[in-house]
Amino acid sequence: MSVTDNYEVVKNKVNSAIKRAGRKEEEVTLIAVSKTKPVEMIRELYDHGVRDFGENKVQELVEKYDLLPKDIRWHLIGHLQTNKVKYIIDKVYLIHSVDSVKLAREISKEAMKHNKTVDILIEVNVSKEDSKFGVMEENLLDVLKEVALLPGICVRGLMTVAPYVVDAEENRRIFNKIYKLTVDIMQKNIDNTRVECLSMGMSGDYEVAIEEGATYIRVGTSIFGERNYKIV
Numbered sequence: 401m402s403v404t405d406n407y408e409v410v411k412n413k414v415n416s417a418i419k420r421a422g423r424k425e426e427e428v429t430l431i432a433v434s435k436t437k438p439v440e441m442i443r444e445l446y447d448h449g450v451r452d453f454g455e456n457k458v459q460e461l462v463e464k465y466d467l468l469p470k471d472i473r474w475h476l477i478g479h480l481q482t483n484k485v486k487y488i489i490d491k492v493y494l495i496h497s498v499d500s501v502k503l504a505r506e507i508s509k510e511a512m513k514h515n516k517t518v519d520i521l522i523e524v525n526v527s528k529e530d531s532k533f534g535v536m537e538e539n540l541l542d543v544l545k546e547v548a549l550l551p552g553i554c555v556r557g558l559m560t561v562a563p564y565v566v567d568a569e570e571n572r573r574i575f576n577k578i579y580k581l582t583v584d585i586m587q588k589n590i591d592n593t594r595v596e597c598l599s600m601g602m603s604g605d606y607e608v609a610i611e612e613g614a615t616y617i618r619v620g621t622s623i624f625g626e627r628n629y630k631i632v
């Protein structure tokens with residue numbers, strides 16, 4: 401199976417999940433997570449019409465950005481260090497992984513230098529795993545209120561990385577919980593904050609995530625195949 405064939409298989413499952421949930425196709429964006437994978441594979445999908453790609457490392461995103469067409473929408477989905485914000489500020493479409501006010505301040509500062517507004521999501525650690533990045537639920541409102549005051553930043557929603565599970569159903573409760581969080585926050589009407597985007601669901605559980613309200617799903621392995629970290 402080619403990368404394009406895999407993409408089509410995933411896309412069909414995405415569309416079925418959208419129908420099951422009684423949602424609209426345009427509400428859900430499938431992000432092809434291309435981390436560790438070569439630009440040739442990305443180009444194949446690009447030629448197939450795909451424009452949303454996800455990377456988790458700044459250097460890799462910048463290298464691929466330089467080699468590929470400029471209408472690609474690059475999503476940064478991995479942990480971002482403050483000292484690296486400057487390298488991607490004019491290249492990313494959406495930063496999914498903002499996990500502290502400090503990082504948001506740096507993004508704001510760099511965005512102002514470029515005279516632009518950068519869309520971000522706040523990463524929430526819903527599963528409360530120590531190994532995961534993200535703002536704890538109990539601190540979320542305070543973080544949102546502080547970040548909302550920063551110039552050059554627009555909070556568009558929330559992101560979460562659910563635990564790895566064998567049965568996707570095990571993550572349904574987590575996805576539902578974060579969906580409810582967005583509804584609660586919307587009702588609070590924080591200035592400059594529209595939590596209408598929800599980035600959740602990966603190869604193992606994206607269908608459940610869609611059923612529970614995901615607007616961005618991040619799928620790597622099911623499209624590009626297993627990653628081999630040793631050879632990169």
Ligand SMILES: *Cc1c(COP(=O)(O)O)cnc(C)c1O
Pocket residue numbers: 433435456477478561601602603604618619620621622
């Ligand atoms: C790698 C990665 C994904 C994609 O994971 P797959 O299981 O390969 O689909 C999604 N989200 C984040 C944050 C990732 O780092």
